[in-house]
Amino acid sequence: MLDALDDPDCRTIIERIDGPMTATEISDACDIPLSTTYKKLALLTETGLLDRRARPRADGRHVARFVLAFGEVRIGLDETRSVNAVVDRWERSPADRPSDPWSEAGEET
Structure with a gap:
């Protein structure tokens, strides 16, 4: 976790998400190359600083969204x-959970 917090790109992601x-x-939003962004997102999710949420799309694929x-x-x-x-992790309230798992279907990545 300390490595992630010490990384300038990870801090930028945390600040701008x-x-x-x-x-x-x-x-x-962060002006970071996409390939680097994927690496930093992996580090931030592995350390528990970000959550990765996958939503199904109409074409059957999933779109991943990241949240603090x-x-x-x-x-x-x-x-x-x-x-x-x-x-101190934030708990996701029931109001933040979509009642319809297909509510974001068809959105682009």
């Missing part, structure tokens, strides 16, 4: 001077 966004939208998965990260030392990282 605005609701569920596709990799292409993130690449455009945290509100705060706290890094500190405990009483034994060991590094601790605490991530």
Whole structure:
């Protein structure tokens, strides 16, 4: 997680992501090449800082959208001077979940 937070491209993605966004939208918003964006999105999702949500499209393929998965990260030392990282993850409320899984079908990536 510290590697992701130390990476300038990852920090830019965190700063610019605005609701569920596709990799292409993130690449455009951050002015980062798409191939690099995919690598950074993988790192951010592996560390739990982003959530990846797949939605089916009408053609049967899925479109992936990425959203922030945290509100705060706290890094500190405990009483034994060991590094601790605490991530306050956002829970997805029922209102944020589509009632119809096909609601985003047909959207472009």
